[in-house]
Amino acid sequence: MRKIRNLLILFTIVILAFGSGFNLGKKDQRVVSVKSAAISDKDRTNQKGLDFSLFWDVWDRLYSNYLDKSALEPQKMIYGAISGMVASLDDPYTVFLTPSQNKEAKDDLGGKFEGIGAQLGVKDKKIVVIAPLKKSPAETAGLSAGDWIVKVDGKDTFNWTLPEAVAKIRGPKGSKVMLTIIRKDEEKSREVEVLRDEIKVASVEWEKITVDCQSVKNSDQPQCVRKDSDCPNCLTVYYLKLARFGDNTNAEWTKIVNEVVDSKSKLPESKILGLVFDVRNNPGGYLAGSVYIASEFIKDGTVVMQENADGTKKTYKVNRQGKLTDIPMVALMNKGSASASEIVAGTLKVRKNIPLVGETSFGKGTIQEAQDLPEGAGIHITTAKWLLPDNSNLNGDGIKPDVEVTNEESNPDRDFQLEKAVDILYEKK
Numbered sequence: 282m283r284k285i286r287n288l289l290i291l292f293t294i295v296i297l298a299f300g301s302g303f304n305l306g307k308k309d310q311r312v313v314s315v316k317s318a319a320i321s322d323k324d325r326t327n328q329k330g331l332d333f334s335l336f337w338d339v340w341d342r343l344y345s346n347y348l349d350k351s352a353l354e355p356q357k358m359i360y361g362a363i364s365g366m367v368a369s370l371d372d373p374y375t376v377f378l379t380p381s382q383n384k385e386a387k388d389d390l391g392g393k394f395e396g397i398g399a400q401l402g403v404k405d406k407k408i409v410v411i412a413p414l415k416k417s418p419a420e421t422a423g424l425s426a427g428d429w430i431v432k433v434d435g436k437d438t439f440n441w442t443l444p445e446a447v448a449k450i451r452g453p454k455g456s457k458v459m460l461t462i463i464r465k466d467e468e469k470s471r472e473v474e475v476l477r478d479e480i481k482v483a484s485v486e487w488e489k490i491t492v493d494c495q496s497v498k499n500s501d502q503p504q505c506v507r508k509d510s511d512c513p514n515c516l517t518v519y520y521l522k523l524a525r526f527g528d529n530t531n532a533e534w535t536k537i538v539n540e541v542v543d544s545k546s547k548l549p550e551s552k553i554l555g556l557v558f559d560v561r562n563n564p565g566g567y568l569a570g571s572v573y574i575a576s577e578f579i580k581d582g583t584v585v586m587q588e589n590a591d592g593t594k595k596t597y598k599v600n601r602q603g604k605l606t607d608i609p610m611v612a613l614m615n616k617g618s619a620s621a622s623e624i625v626a627g628t629l630k631v632r633k634n635i636p637l638v639g640e641t642s643f644g645k646g647t648i649q650e651a652q653d654l655p656e657g658a659g660i661h662i663t664t665a666k667w668l669l670p671d672n673s674n675l676n677g678d679g680i681k682p683d684v685e686v687t688n689e690e691s692n693p694d695r696d697f698q699l700e701k702a703v704d705i706l707y708e709k710k
Contacts, residue, residue, distance in 0.1 A: 336362070360658070372663050374649055380657030396451035397458065398480040399424055400562075407431075408438045408446045410462075414480065422475040424462070431470055432461035452477050484530040485537045489544060490518040492554065494707045503700040505554075505707050516554040518703055519545065519608075523559065523574065526566025526621040531573050538577060542604050555609035555706035557699060558629075561639060565620025568597070568648060568667070575625045577603040578610070579632050583670040585624045587648060590664060609709055611636045611702040614682065619643035627669045627680050637682040638702045646676030 344353060360379050367377045378386060398417025399410050410428040413419035430438055433449045441449075450458055460473045493515050494505040508515055519541050523534070545553060558578075565571075568587070575584045576599045587595045612635050614626050623642045629635040646668075651661040668674050684705065686698045 367660070372647075374645075374647055374661070375663045376661060378659040378661075383653070383657055383659035386659070394451075394480040394482070395454045395477060396480055397422075397424075397475045397477055401430075401446055401450075406440050408441055414482065417480055418475050418478050422473050424460070424473060424475070425464065427465035428462045429465075430460050430462055432459075434459050435461075454479050482524065483533060484523065484525050484527055485533045486522045486524070487537050487541055488520045490520050490557075490703070491515050492518055492703055492707075494554070503704050505700070505703045515552075516707075517548055517552055518554045518706065519556040520699070521556060521558050522561075523563055523622070523625075525563060526570035526574070530566070530570050534574060534577070538604055545608075553608070554703070554710060555611070556605065557611055557613060557702045557706070559613040559699075560618050560622035560626055561613050561615040561698070562617035563619070563622035564617065565622055565645065568621065568624075571621035571624040572597045572600055575599070575628050576601050577605050578629060578635075579603065580606050582632065584628050584632075585670070586668040586672075587665050588668055594668075609706055611638055611705050613637075613639050613698050613702055614642050614680065615640040615698070616643055616679075618680075619645040623675060623680055624667060624669070627673070627675065630680070630683075631669050631671045631673075636684065636702075636705050637680065638684045638686055638705065639682050639698045640685065640687060641681050642675070642679040644675055644677045644679035646674050 340358070343358075344350075347353060360377070364377045367375055397419045398414040399419035400414070401408060401410060408430040410419070410424050410426055410430065413424045413426070430446070430450075432438060433446070436449070438446060450460070452458060454477055456477050458475050458477065460475060461470050462473055463470045491508045491511055492505040493508050493512055495514075505516075505518075521537070521541065523530075541556075568585075572584045579599050580603065581599050583596055583598055585597050587597070589595070610629075612626050612629055614622070614637055618626060618639075619642065623645065626637055626642065630637055646666050647663045648665040648667055649661040650664045651659065653659050666674060666676060684701060686701045688697050689695070
């Protein structure tokens with residue numbers, strides 16, 4: 282029996298893992314086992330009136346004429362052909378996954394990986410560390426945001442794609458990788474050996490921020506200044522960050538929200554400024570997760586609608602009693618906020634007029650059915666699109682923030698987006 286779960290998937294390239302939200306079920310399907318160059322099942326597609334003679338002609342020519350016979354791996358060639366067939370649809374979210382890719386994708390949603398624990402990006406054709414994860418091997422080894430990785434195990438990374446970098450740097454627990462880096466504002470390179478380990482990533486984090494708010498003459502400075510300790514006029518902001526919608530997100534979310542509610546109950550309302558909900562760089566995941574999270578803030582009604590290929594619609598409504606429906610709040614998002622995180626941010630805007638601060642979101646508005654294939658492979662297929670409660674479809678365009686704020690790479694010690702969100706809470710109080 283096939284098990285299907287709706288996913289809102291954005292491929293994110295993270296060195297601790299790369300992939301998207303998968304939780305794939307099983308589907309009985311005939312498999313052609315390739316043991317040699319001779320394929321006994323060539324005629325199976327002719328039953329559908331299709332002519333595969335060109336495919337097999339190319340296959341035979343490769344085996345007859347290609348110089349390096351050791352490179353002719355039948356199973357790898359079959360996977361490549363299937364990938365090409367799926368890619369011909371020109372839909373970046375309908376993809377075939379080899380067994381190893383399928384496993385990595387499942388591990389991603391499980392929140393557990395083996396690697397070095399650093400987010401990577403590409404800038405000016407260079408592989409750059411966006412940020413090491415807290416308490417990760419990357420952080421322990423001394424990698425910092427902005428480090429340019431010029432070599433991996435002695436191999437030059439210039440012009441590498443992000444997937445190439447991921448494939449070379451990630452690896453099993455206990456193995457080592459030697460990275461040659463150039464630190465920002467330095468010219469001389471240095472070598473950093475990183476011992477790979479299991480990386481566990483929490484879906485949800487929270488923090489109680491103490492701020493002192495006052496009118497300031499300098500418009501470049503925030504109205505509310507963060508303090509390390511309490512003060513007579515200080516106010517409290519609850520900062521709640523959601524990093525993904527994975528297998529363990531709902532349970533982690535419930536635990537964290539209970540902690541926030543408990544902390545909140547110990548303070549007088551006059552001391553609470555509000556809540557900042559952060560979905561920056563959240564690539565999405567399960568559709569059901571977006572409904573669960575949005576239901577924490579909205580008392581009733583529609584969260585999101587699903588429009589299927591045949592034109593039918595399914596409405597997902599608030600499905601539980603939320604504990605944060607009355608607290609003043611602002612949401613943070615950026616260009617890395619996609620799919621399920623866009624649903625939550627967009628629904629908060631449409632249903633509760635919650636201010637959105639940051640950058641225009643990614644614009645991922647389609648839904649995939651994820652399915653397991655034989656021998657560990659997988660596929661996910663675009664079958665529907667999602668609509669916000671006001672019927673808007675943001676696929677491609679993304680959600681525009683109410684207040685556009687960009688963090689500055691040249692000033693990494695300040696989070697201008699968070700500062701603005703806190704100021705908005707203060708202005709609304």
